[in-house]
Amino acid sequence: MKLRLIILLCLFFIACKKDAGTKDQTSSTTYKVPVEYYKLDNGLKVILSQDKTAPTAIIAVYYNIGFRIEPKNRTGFAHLFEHMMFQGSQNLGKMEFINLVQKNGGVLNGSTRFDFTNYFEIVPANKLETMLWAEADRMKGLAITQDNLTNQQGVVKNEVKVNVLNQPYGGFPWLDMPQYANENWYNAHNFYGDLEDLDAANLEDVQSFFKTYYAPNNAALAVVGDFNIDEAKNWMQKYFGGIPPVELPEHPDISEPKQTEEKEFVKNDSLANKPAIAVAYKMPKRNSSEYYAMGLLDQILVQGDNALLRQKLVSEKGYTSGISGGINYLGNMFNYKGPMVWMFDFTYDKETSKEDVMSAVDSVMINLKSSIDKKTLNAALVKIRSSLYDDLGGTFGLGRADMLCSFALFDDNPNRINTLEDEFKKVTPEIINKTIDNYLRSTNRTVLEVNPLLENDKNMEK
Structure with a gap:
């Protein structure tokens, strides 16, 4: 009986191996990322990508505004505004958003790039709803105060001094090269910000920038990780569905002429x-x-x-x-x-x-x-x-x-x-x-x- 069982197991593994070999020859080995994509009525682009290999969830919110198209005479403004997004919102006071993530075992950050500004949190999967609520809360409205603005102007100016002005090879070449290689101001200005421009930013600038660009119809939100798709859809509608869209400005021409000389x-x-x-x-x-x-x-x-x-x-x-x-x-x-x-x-x-x-x-x-x-x-x-x-x-x-x-x-x-x-x-x-x-x-x-x-x-x- 024992010998027969061993023979059957051997035959089973041989068959599996043969079947696997056949399948490898006829099917693709390319990994496919699961993607479910739709839009809310207010224009928010939602991407859900389920992955249950770890009990975590990533919430990533990308706004279609980077430093490439920030206002003229306000260099560094898109980056300055990124800092403002952590200064409090309707229901979360100063530092409360950060504390909410960290005290629940998560990490967070934000950054300003050429063509977007992004914010993300990586949290235990059971805190997904909490973070969707928090992101929606600051999309609805920030605590835009003169104290917060003055404080963050100082933070960003110090960042420029530490990372660029007082650093060997500061800004080389990531900040320098676009200014030399490009002709169009939108691609060729100082993205980090001139200190005079950072000082010149006022409360009205911040309020206008938020109303213009930080809207659901100018954003994409991805959730990646261990979550239930139907639940996530319900939370998206519940927390983001009521945020009104805005009339977006026409994007400026950011094209570059063909370079013909070194x-x-x-x-x-x-x-x-x-x-x-x-x-x-x-x-x-x-x-x-x-x-x-x-x-x-x-x-x-x-x-x-x-x-x-x-x-x-x-x-x-x-x-x-x-x-x-x-x-x-x-x-x-x-x-x-x-x-x-x-x-x-x-x-x-x-x-x-x-x-x-x-x-x-x-x-x-x-x-x-x-x-x-x-x-x-x-x-x-x-x-x-x-x-x-x-x-x-x-x-x-x-x-x-x-x-x-x-x-x-x-x-x-x-x-x-x-x-x-x-x-x-x-x-x-x-x-x-x-x-x-x-x-x-x-x-x-x-x-x-x-x-x-x-x-x-x-x-x-x-």
């Missing part, structure tokens, strides 16, 4: 101890075949130890110890809408000349087409697939919520999240070559050099 700039930095270089190329149109090709070229050129620029500048020449690079330094290649650059940067020794550094860079770029074969392209696909799934699964699914909200805001289609891998697979060697010719040309790039001042130069500055 641009070079030098930034003196008295706090830097080494020279640095940033090289930026204007990106193809978002969602085009060349856009996806640039994603693969980014992997080939700067991502990982086998990247061509890393091999040349680090391993072969020894000019630098490492290279940073990518599409959209304030996020990733998926969570922006307007013009963008692909960029890389690094520091190098004072004994090395800028001419030697750029000569090494040019040798890689000039020979790029001949360096890419089918094997290289396949390796890039593997790397970008790994990066994509890292984003989707990281921080309890926060990367997934980020993409879902971005695609809802910019494309009205969060299901795009499930098409990305296939779009990269469509990129052929011909598309890669076309992208190199059209976009990775020297006349489409901006080079920004950081010049560390010598001691006598610093004394002269004083």
Whole structure:
């Protein structure tokens, strides 16, 4: 009897293995993110993505206003307003929103990017309703007072001083490069904010900004994690359904002219101890075949130890110890809408000349087409697939919520999240070559050099 049972179990496992092998050959192994997308009557875009692997829930609210289209003469205002969103609302006083999350074992944050401002909470799943109520409470209305404004103006100004003005390589290149590479003011102004502009913001500015942009029909809300979909829908309607929409202003023209000449700039930095270089190329149109090709070229050129620029500048020449690079330094290649650059940067020794550094860079770029074969392209696909799934699964699914909200805001289609891998697979060697010719040309790039001042130069500055 025991022998018969063992034989039956063996046959069962053999059959399962055979069936699995057959299934693998005929079905896709691509992971699909569950997406349920709809809109409330007031225009709020709602994305629900269930994942019961952990008893947590993410609430992400993205408003379709970033610093790219903030008011002129109010640089840094979108970021200043992000801080105001934590200063209290109709039913939650100052710091009470933060305490509500943290005392329930959660974490929270917010950020201002090129094309959106976002807020998120990661909480135990049983606190989802509580956080939806809290987010709706501040969407209805903030505690906009002069005391709160003055306090946060000081906080943001101090942030600018610490992170930019008093920091070696402060703002390099994430804040600097857009100002040098772009022509249109909306893409080329100081996003962090000039101190004079931050001081000039008044209570009327804040109230107008809130009424104009912080409305349900200018927002996307994603819930990712362990929750009941019917319950979540009921809570969405209960807490957000009664918030009235607004008439949204027409978005300004944020397009960039085609670049036809290489641009070079030098930034003196008295706090830097080494020279640095940033090289930026204007990106193809978002969602085009060349856009996806640039994603693969980014992997080939700067991502990982086998990247061509890393091999040349680090391993072969020894000019630098490492290279940073990518599409959209304030996020990733998926969570922006307007013009963008692909960029890389690094520091190098004072004994090395800028001419030697750029000569090494040019040798890689000039020979790029001949360096890419089918094997290289396949390796890039593997790397970008790994990066994509890292984003989707990281921080309890926060990367997934980020993409879902971005695609809802910019494309009205969060299901795009499930098409990305296939779009990269469509990129052929011909598309890669076309992208190199059209976009990775020297006349489409901006080079920004950081010049560390010598001691006598610093004394002269004083």
